[in-house]
């Protein structure tokens with residue numbers, strides 16, 4: 001069974017916005033897009049740029065350092081298909097965003 005950890009209040013992000021959230025031992029880029037939330041690894045696989053302060057273009061989150069784009073739904077990279085970022089399942093319960101890092 002997947003265990004979820006709380007990250008933030010759902011209203012902390014506007015639609016079309018990305019932001020950083022911290023859970024123990026990890027920083028994520030959390031994205032709110034068309035009413036859904038997506039959680040990605042924060043560090044860009046190119047040179048570690050903080051994706052949480054990148055910019056959104058549709059469903060692509062672009063790294064603020066050199067512009068690589070990542071599909072927020074699956075982590076696929078548009079520049080280097082061999083360099084995706086990890087994505088994590090997200091649920092919203094009672095106005096809070098929960099992210100799963102797998103089974104415990």
Ligand code: FES
Nearest residue numbers: 044047049063066
């Ligand atoms: S560090 Fe992200 S594109 Fe270079």
